Amino acid sequence: MTILLEVEGLETCYGSSQVLFGIHLRMAAGEVATLLGRNGMGKTTTVRSLLGMTPASAGRVRFRGERIEHLAADRIARMGMAVVPEGRQIFANLTVQENLQAFAANRNASENPWSLDRVYQLFPRLAERSRNPGNRLSGGEQQMLAIGRALMTNPHLLILDEATEGLAPLIREEIWQCLAALRAQGQAILVIDKYVKRLMALADQHTLIERGQVVWQGSSAQLEAQPALWQRYIGV
Amino acid sequence: MPPPLLQVQSLVKRFGGLTATDHASFAVQSGHIHALIGPNGAGKTTLIHQLSGALVPDAGQILFAGEAVERKPMPARVQAGLVRSYQITSIFKRLTVLENIALGVQARDGSSWRFWQPARNERARYAQAAEVAERVGLAAQLQQTAGLLAHGEQRQLEVALALATRPRMLLLDEPMAGMGPDESERMLQLLLQLRNDTTILLVEHDMDAVFRLADRISTLVFGKVIATGTPEEIRRNPDVRRAYLGDEAEEAA
């Protein structure tokens, strides 16, 4: 199995305050992984460092066989990493359709690439609102749009930070199904969310983070078998 | 039954061709936690905007404590006790947690038309703020700069800001969004603790929380209130399940 992403000893600081103290992670192509942990433990920071948005101060990141920890964010994105960021970050002055089209690309040359139509099929609400400016959407619609926008780049690795934040139960369900379907198509996904049960059903492997350090790594089955573990590091 | 604290009557709001609020009517009893649920884009946030005064409705009435408020500006409503929090975190990023909350306290605590006495010396106000911080679980972060808090902590501060104004009624737009399970739990405990003193209108997609908290639930679909009732009634309502809940009702039960 080819290694898609390999992270070793990742350390990151915001100014003078260090947040990550050596994160390691390894994902194979087609694999689904999660990052789990309480608020403020460094999940988002990990993601930002992978994407080059907050450059790491130490450690190695290898993506599709290349070292990327020193690359600019746009280079990394063009190598096929796409993110659904915390807080959505929709382009407020672009319409829904433009948000989807602006960065569309086929970066992994799959036979069934994402298109406007396919995204609209997945989220019919977006089709209805396709001419709305991005900031005139409900919170949930924005989340759908953020996911659609990331998919439109046909990434090798899709990263979702708070994948279902602000989504209604029915839509949330659709997202899980969608992620499952993507996984079935061989899409590699790194996902953060608070619905741990759903994540266990979806993902191959999990990484528990506490204060910027990896405290546990393992498969869904292993995690499920140790409720004490996730109660301690994630909560309820 | 006493008259409701908040009464929404046939409220209408249009955005161009879209009717975001479509003759919505419901009432919130004093001391209740009243949940407002509905699919994404149903118009919940739009409704909260109209209740808080950020948007002016096109038609209909909003009665708060028996008084029509739909034409009043936002600050006047806050003074009357109707206070909101934001779905997208809106705090004072350069200030510390304590100072953030102290501003909220200041809003309700006497006049701010004071031009001479240093505000920093108002110990009572900062003490009050510290209390509020403690209630929402930010006691350890009092001197932390708000902008540097983690997402979840910022959400807690978001609620604290609203709480600091000692509202009679709180309008909370997805307070749990972006919180992990145990932070969610803490927020939930906080809201439970507020119940009775403070009436709450809660918009939330976390059904677990909604069903544990709510005294009454109204469901909004396409801007219309399709059902209002107890959690049990709502859970069983086939329209609500079709439009919103799906199978989650069972799961959360």
Place this chain on the structure above:
Amino acid sequence: ADQVKVGLLSTLSGPGAGLGTDIRDGFQLAVKHMNGKIGNLPAEVVVVDDQQNPEVAKQTAERLLKRDKVDFMTGTVFSNVMLAVGPAAFQNKTFFISPNAGPSQYAGAQCNPYFFNVSQQNDALHEAAGQTMQDKGFKRVALIAPNYPAGKDSIAGFKRFYKGEVGMETYTSLSQLDYGAEISKMRAAQVDGVYIFLPGGLGVNFIKQFVGAGLSKDVTLYAPGFSADEDVIRAVGDSMLGTFNTSQWAHDLDNAANKKFVADFQKEFGRNPSLYASQGYDAARLMDAAVRDVKGKLDDKAALRKAIEAAKFESVRGSFKFNSNHFPVQDYYLRVVSKDAQGKLTNRTVGTVFKNHQDAYVKDCKMPS
């Protein structure tokens, strides 16, 4: 005194910098002609920028007066700057030889023993233009000036001598760039002549657009001398051809002083001297004559004043003497822009409009003796 110190406060930056630069260059050329001396005393000229800002000018003038303790002030281009700095100089009893600004206040009620103007009272060129258009038998003219008091004064000056019909009288904004509307209005008003008082770039804009609109065939353009001077001709080019303008000086005036001035200015600076340059030149010559007259006793203010009033210098404009209000009594000429022998565009003097003309304000002046 063992030297003469001159404060030359002029507009050397901003849109009006071209005018100030010419005055400065004219002045310094004169000093050079006098071998670096004024009235046989070594001359020191302190050149400073007034930024065309009365307030800044006032501050700078104070420095020249109080710190540098200059014996003469000069340089001022703009009337508003002049009015702001004047009082400081007068209070200090320092003679102010204005090489351009000639506000009506100082010609009339507020005339001052310490103020002399070597150019012309602000209205004079407009009066000369009015007289010319009257003489040439224009039936119906259009008048355009910016909407501020000086603009209104200019039109009033024009009308003092023009008695025909005014088909259109328009005051434009000072920041206006496009004169399309005025030109159209003028066409509709069916005038046979137009007089413009549009200082600096405004005039350049107007003339270019006026000619572009094809109006120059039916309507004759008149302007004050400074709006059709060598600098403007250079900027506008062929469109200027045939523009009539009035002036107290012209580079082709036939007198020895002028010939030397024009030739040397061209040699020194590589361009034709303008009206402003000639005025700067004359200001220096006037000082020279006066200082010589009092034999360098600059502290004897009364004698110095008399000496300046006598104005015993050879002006490049020919006849020149001071009126009782310290403004010139002089001739005014009509010039027209045309091609010279080498085919170069330049002004040609075509006649004299006024002989020994004095301004309209002198009657209000009660000059203290």
Place this chain on the structure above:
Amino acid sequence: MNTILILEQSLNGLQFGLMLFLLAAGLTLVFGIMDMINLAHGSLYMIGAYLVATFSQASGSFWLGLGLGVLATVLVGVLLEYTILRRLYHRDHLSQVMGTFAILLMSNEIVRIIWGAQPLMLNPPAALAGPVMLMDGFSYPAYRLLIIGVGLAVALLLWLLVTRTRFGMQVRAGAANREMATAMGANVRRLFTLVFALGAALCAVAGGMLGPLLAVQVGMGESILILAFVVIVIGGIGSIRGALLGALLVGLVDTAGRTLVPLLFDKAMGPEVAANAGPAVASILIYVLMAAVLFYKPQGLFPAHD
């Protein structure tokens, strides 16, 4: 008032408006898209006019001069962007105001050092120098017609570029949320440089085209810069459509005001008052217009983002 005068004044308004548009378009792009207050925009306009004038004189052909001048201005603009302005993008508006104000001062002085304080000559191509007969008894300057034509063409092209191409979308995305656009794979730096180059080109076109009509002189950028700001604020910042509408509105209102206001005052209050108040009101009319528009629409006519 006859029809010809009204027609002519409308064309004047249109032409003045379109000339403002050329400048306002570049300004609104840089401002709306890069969120950058660029006071040096007027300087590029001035430099453009000077360069076009110089190249025209040197080559003897207006069109060749225009082409070379625009190219050279783009070069100057890109150089400016590359060395200084890009350090200001991520800064607040106030730093941008000061930084670009400094550039404005310096360019004025540098132009003065190179070309001198006196205005420069730039004439329209001979073929367009005169008027053309549009109708019986109605001739209009050919050169102004050309400006109208160029203005309309540029407006259309720009609008297509910004709203219909992926380049336009990415640039707008980068403006709204630079970090996110980068994370989506856009090289925002390069995009901004391109936008800036485009803005500089528009400046040079405006300066070059207007040179034959206006005085090419130091400081010519400032007065027109203020007007361009008025235009983009009326139209709504960042909106090409708004800039066009705002420019036309300003052009027409200004032109009409200078013709009509004195007339109206004359009728309403008699010649005495009219002579005094008429011109005063006419000169502040566009500011009144702007204040009125912002009073009713605090975001301008076409707000691009909230």
Place this chain on the structure above:
Amino acid sequence: MQRSVFDHRLQPRFMLPLLALLIAFPLIAQATGEDFYIGVASRVLVFGLAAASLNFILGFGGMVSFGHAAFVGLGAYTVGLLMQQGISSAWLAWPLAMLMGAVFSLLVGAISLRTQGVYFIMITLAFAQMLYYLIMSFKALGGDDGLSLPSRSDISLGLDLAQDATFYYVVLALVSTSLLLMARVLNARFGHVLQAIKENETRMQAIGFPVYRYKLVAFSLAGAFAGLAGALLANQGSFVGPGMLQWTQSGILLIMVILGGVGHLYGGLLGAAVFLLLEEVLAAYTVHWQLGLGAVLLMVVLVAPNGLLSLRRGMWSKR
């Protein structure tokens, strides 16, 4: 209580020695025969006050007024017109100048504060330009020529303002008092509200502050201080002219504030001092002084992102 970013200390450790120096300055100047610089110093102080009043709304209330010179000019014209009518009492003219500044800024603010950001910048500019053109076109106000004042205002108390040193001390006293007042207001509840509005206006509204009213009062206060600065400026130069109200003048005030430090108590004062002295020095050397001025300003922007005062405290606050 820990210090907040909203509190602004008077910093007596730096300011008292500076004040002492300023008090001694005329004596030093007279002793060295450079009396001329007393006038320069007065002018710097007056512009410092004008810039500080702008900083009050800009740096602490987020209101970027591009028409601030109008309020200064209005104060100046108040003094000028009264003087023309033969009324020269400072006790009447100066408060009236403040009142005019306050009232006009109240009117301008009432309309302008409906808008935000650049729209606010431009609408304030619009009102200032209207005033500028109106003054320019009326002869009774002196038009383009402005008004030359026969004397300085009369303050009685046995003080003769015509003496540059006396005038300087009066200016120093007024400017210091004004800054002290502003500091007091900023550290009081009102000031905290104002600064919080700058930080997050929507949220202030949502926790119950009638934001518009607070901003309007602050705007009007600044107008009053600007009016006072105008009154002093008219006296300092014995001259009032429409140039004082021109947009370039508003721009320069803005530059002064940015140069000194937006949101620093002494930002306006420092900015005015550096700007004016720089101009004074450079202009003495070359007619191309604007090139030098531009270069210095540019350098400051690049190395001191938040103005000169931010250099001293280092990078204590990140944007």
